[in-house]
């Protein structure tokens with residue numbers, strides 16, 4: 296029988312997170328540059344981060360261990376939605392008339408609707424163990440705030456979410472979900488922080504940005520010993536947690552005796568793409584084999600890897616984070632207010648920037664009209680309403696599928712479908728009404 300949904304049993308949920316830094320160090324003899332203290336410009340130590348994160352997460356951030364055990368309590372919670380399905384997109388293949396085999400890893404099955412749950416649970420768990428009472432964070436479209444609110448509820452933590460103003464206004468239903476899980480949601484910039492007041496004074500009509508929301512969340516976190524901060528992407532430990540995605544794909548694709556030639560994911564901070572790519576990239580580094588190619592996809596209006604500079608920059612607008620070596624559009628970058636495609640962060644994960652610079656991964660970018668058109672094709676063929684973020688990956692998949700048709704090549708294309716788009720209907724509405732620029 297021809298399989299369409301390739302499923303795993305709960306026993307096959309990964310037992311460890313895979314640490315790409317171990318392999319980069321061992322096989323390339325080189326690591327991404329470490330974060331620097333903004334004043335001394337020396338590599339930051341454990342102490343510098345302990346106001347923000349619990350010790351275990353700082354340890355993971357700096358770890359050179361090959362793999363890190365996933366606590367059983369987390370594996371139990373993963374059973375709510377993991378292993379997620381790997382699905383052969385047969386109707387999309389047919390529509391494209393491509394000889395390529397296209398598979399997607401569907402992370403939209405998580406209760407929070409995206410891959411963000413994979414790290415939210417781990418971060419809430421270690422904060423709870425460290426005696427933390429409140430987690431603060433930022434959210435753009437609301438996916439991360441939703442996942443963290445839910446995880447905090449599971450572990451009995453309070454959750455305070457600074458939501459980028461434009462999304463706060465345009466995506467009211469995400470707010471409702473966060474509130475249902477007892478998350479407190481504040482439109483950012485706000486009057487609840489000193490830096491927020493400053494941002495508002497500088498530009499009362501600002502649409503806000505992830506960079507501003509991060510600064511506000513950090514300001515609140517460092518005020519009190521019992522409160523800490525959680526980030527949904529970019530940092531090593533977050534990318535590490537997402538490697539459960541790629542590890543499952545490895546088992547699933549083996550079940551149908553296939554192997555990817557191309558792996559594709561959309562990139563905001565870079566966590567879902569890294570999650571699917573790193574386990575395969577580790578094998579490629581280890582075995583010095585040829586394939587697969589790895590393609591990260593960004594919006595034209597926030598094309599960090601495609602157009603950013605590789606240099607040290609702040610992770611936030613208010614310059615409270617350590618300096619991170621990334622590809623960046625500048626910490627004061629504010630994405631255009633009419634941009635509906637998500638993926639609005641000014642930087643990219645230092646690990647991904649490093650790999651891009653080394654030409655071990657590729658990057659490309661598409662306009663929002665192109666990605667919504669791709670999302671429409673995906674809905675018409677596979678029946679799913681996907682997150683606009685994920686639609687960036689779909690657009691690249693379609694382009695690669697068409698290329699395979701022209702060249703008559705039977706490549707295997709695997710991509711990460713990072714989340715559903717059930718709460719992104721404003722963007723779809725504007726697209727259908729021809730209002731998207």
Ligand SMILES: *Cc1c(COP(=O)(O)O)cnc(C)c1O
Nearest residue numbers: 438528563564565566567684714
């Ligand atoms: C947050 C989010 C992204 C972008 O973040 P990454 O860290 O780059 O993965 C992509 N897709 C969805 C559905 C998201 O919620």
